Amino acid sequence: MTGTMKMPYSPNSLSQTGAEVRISHLGKSFGERPVLTDFELNISPGEFIAIVGHSGCGKSTLLRLICGLEDPSEGSIELNGRPVREQISEARIMFQDNRLLPWRRVLENVGIGQRGNWEPAALEALEQVGLGARAHDWPAVLSGGQRQRVALARALVSHPKLLLLDEPLGALDALTRLDMQRLIEDVWIRQGFTAILVTHDVTEAVMLADRVIVMENGVARLVRRIDRPRPRVRGDNYLSAIEAEILSRLLSRP
Amino acid sequence: MNSITRSFSNALRATIPWAVPIGILLVWQIAASLHWISSTVIPAPSAVLAAGIRTAASGELFRHIGVSTARAAAGFALGGSIGFVFGLLNGVSKPAARLLDSSFQMVRNVPHLALIPLFILWFGIDERIKLYLVALGVFFPIYLNTFHGVRTVDTGLVEMGRAYGLSRAELFRQVIFPGALPSILVGVRFALGITWLTLVVAETIAASSGIGYMTMNAREFLQTDVVLLGILIYAVLGKLADSGTQLLERRCLAWHPAFATQGAKN
Numbered sequence A: 001m002t003g004t005m006k007m008p009y010s011p012n013s014l015s016q017t018g019a020e021v022r023i024s025h026l027g028k029s030f031g032e033r034p035v036l037t038d039f040e041l042n043i044s045p046g047e048f049i050a051i052v053g054h055s056g057c058g059k060s061t062l063l064r065l066i067c068g069l070e071d072p073s074e075g076s077i078e079l080n081g082r083p084v085r086e087q088i089s090e091a092r093i094m095f096q097d098n099r100l101l102p103w104r105r106v107l108e109n110v111g112i113g114q115r116g117n118w119e120p121a122a123l124e125a126l127e128q129v130g131l132g133a134r135a136h137d138w139p140a141v142l143s144g145g146q147r148q149r150v151a152l153a154r155a156l157v158s159h160p161k162l163l164l165l166d167e168p169l170g171a172l173d174a175l176t177r178l179d180m181q182r183l184i185e186d187v188w189i190r191q192g193f194t195a196i197l198v199t200h201d202v203t204e205a206v207m208l209a210d211r212v213i214v215m216e217n218g219v220a221r222l223v224r225r226i227d228r229p230r231p232r233v234r235g236d237n238y239l240s241a242i243e244a245e246i247l248s249r250l251l252s253r254p
Numbered sequence B: 001m002n003s004i005t006r007s008f009s010n011a012l013r014a015t016i017p018w019a020v021p022i023g024i025l026l027v028w029q030i031a032a033s034l035h036w037i038s039s040t041v042i043p044a045p046s047a048v049l050a051a052g053i054r055t056a057a058s059g060e061l062f063r064h065i066g067v068s069t070a071r072a073a074a075g076f077a078l079g080g081s082i083g084f085v086f087g088l089l090n091g092v093s094k095p096a097a098r099l100l101d102s103s104f105q106m107v108r109n110v111p112h113l114a115l116i117p118l119f120i121l122w123f124g125i126d127e128r129i130k131l132y133l134v135a136l137g138v139f140f141p142i143y144l145n146t147f148h149g150v151r152t153v154d155t156g157l158v159e160m161g162r163a164y165g166l167s168r169a170e171l172f173r174q175v176i177f178p179g180a181l182p183s184i185l186v187g188v189r190f191a192l193g194i195t196w197l198t199l200v201v202a203e204t205i206a207a208s209s210g211i212g213y214m215t216m217n218a219r220e221f222l223q224t225d226v227v228l229l230g231i232l233i234y235a236v237l238g239k240l241a242d243s244g245t246q247l248l249e250r251r252c253l254a255w256h257p258a259f260a261t262q263g264a265k266n
C-alpha cells in the first residue's frame, strides 16, 4: 500500500468554506495493534457527517489523524486535494472536555493561536455562541455548558473549512445538549464548513447529519444517507426508522 | 459598597493576621515590666526595641541586615535558577529526566547543613560558604516543584495547543509554564524558608558579618537584648519574603479558584 494515492478531484467542486475530505486506505496502528485498517471515506464540501460506534473502535483516533495530532501508518488524508499536514489551520477540533486554559480569560482562550489583530474576530465568535458578555471572565466561573460553548467559539474563530467534533456534548445535561445541537447546526448552516461529529447518541447523529457512519473495528461498516430538510423534527417517522436501524446494527455486534 | 469602606475593610482584613503576635508582645512586655521574668533570660520588648534603636543609630544593624539579605538573595538566585532550569529541562525532556533525576534525588538525601564542616575546610569562612549552602538548600525545592509542575501539566491542554497551531515557544509560554506555575510558586515559598534557615546556621557558625554573626557576637557580651533582636529580625525578614511570594501568588494565580477569593490562606 502506498502513502501517496493520487485522487482525482475537480477544482470546480470546491466550496468557499467547506473542505472536501478524501480519506483513502487510511491505516493506523499503535505498536502491534491495528486501530484503523484500510479506512475509506469521501466527504463533499459542506457535508455533515456523524460517526457512531462502540467505545474503542477508533473514532477519536480517526479525528486525531484528520487534524494532524497523529500521523497515519498508512494511506492519506486530503483536504481539497492537499495533504492535511500542510494545512492544519483549516481543520479545527473540539474535544469532549472543553480544554480551555484556566489562566486565560474567555476572550484570550477563544483567540488562542490567532495572530495579528485577533480580538474583534474572537469577540464576534463569542457573540455567535451567545457569550459576548462573558469575554473577560475566567473560564473557572462559567458553567460546563458555557465552557463548551467557549470551546466551540474557539474552534470557529478562524473560520475553519473542516470542523471535527469528538463527542463535544457527551458531558452535558440533556437540555444543554439540545441547545448546543441547535447552535452547532445553526453555525454549520451559516458558515458552510464540513463537519464530522463523533457521538454516542444515535438520535443526535440522525438529527444533525447528512450521513451517518457506523464504525466497527476501525472500518466504516454502515453508511446511511439522511435526506431530510432542516430543522428536523424529533420523532419524525423516517428519522426514527433510520435510528432504529442504526441502533440494531450497533447492538447486533458479534 | 463604596471604595472607602472597601479599602477600609481590606485594611482591616490585612491586619487580622497580626493580632496574635501583637497580643503576645503585649503580654510579654507586661510580664517583663512586672519583673515576672528576669531581663537576663528574656529582656522586655521595650529593651529589644531600645537595642534595635541603638544598633540602628550606629549603622551596625543595617549593615548586618544588608549583608544577610544580599546573601539570601544571591544564594536564592543561584540555587533557584539552577533548580528552575533543570526542573524545566527534566520536565519537558524524558531522556534528560532519565539521565539526571535519580542523581539529583540521591544528592537530595544528604542534608545540606551537614556539609558545613566540609565547606569550612574548603572555603574557610568567606562569602562562598554562605552562597553555596543557601544555593544548595534552595536548589531542591525549586527543582522538584518545577519538575513536578511541568510534568503534571494537563496533557489535554498541551494537545489542544498543538491542534490550534501553537509553536513550541508559544506552547511553553502559554500552556506549560502557566500550568506549572502554581507548583513552582509552592517551591519558591518552601525555598525561601530554607534560605533563611540555612543563613541562620551558616552565619552563626561561619561568618564575620550578618545578623547571625551579630547575635553570636552579642552572646559573648551577654547582650540578650541584641540576641533577641537578631532572632526577631530573622523572623521579620522571613515573613517579608513569604508575604512577597504570597503577593506574587495572588497576582500570577488570579485565575485559580483558590486565589480568586480575597484574603490570604496560609
Ligand SMILES: Nc1ncnc2c1ncn2[C@@H]1O[C@H](COP(=O)(O)OP(=O)(O)OP(=O)(O)O)[C@@H](O)[C@H]1O
Binding pocket: A030, A035, A053, A054, A055, A056, A057, A058, A059, A060, A061, A062
Ligand atoms: N496513543 C495510543 N497508544 C496506544 N493505543 C491507543 C492510543 N490511542 C488510542 N489507542 C487505542 O486505539 C483504540 C481506539 O481508541 P479511540 O480513542 O480512537 O476509540 P474511540 O472510538 O474514540 O472510543 P470512545 O468511544 O470510547 O471514545 C483503543 O483500543 C485505544 O486503546
Ligand SMILES: [Mg+2]
Binding pocket: A059, A060, A061, A166
Ligand atoms: Mg473517543
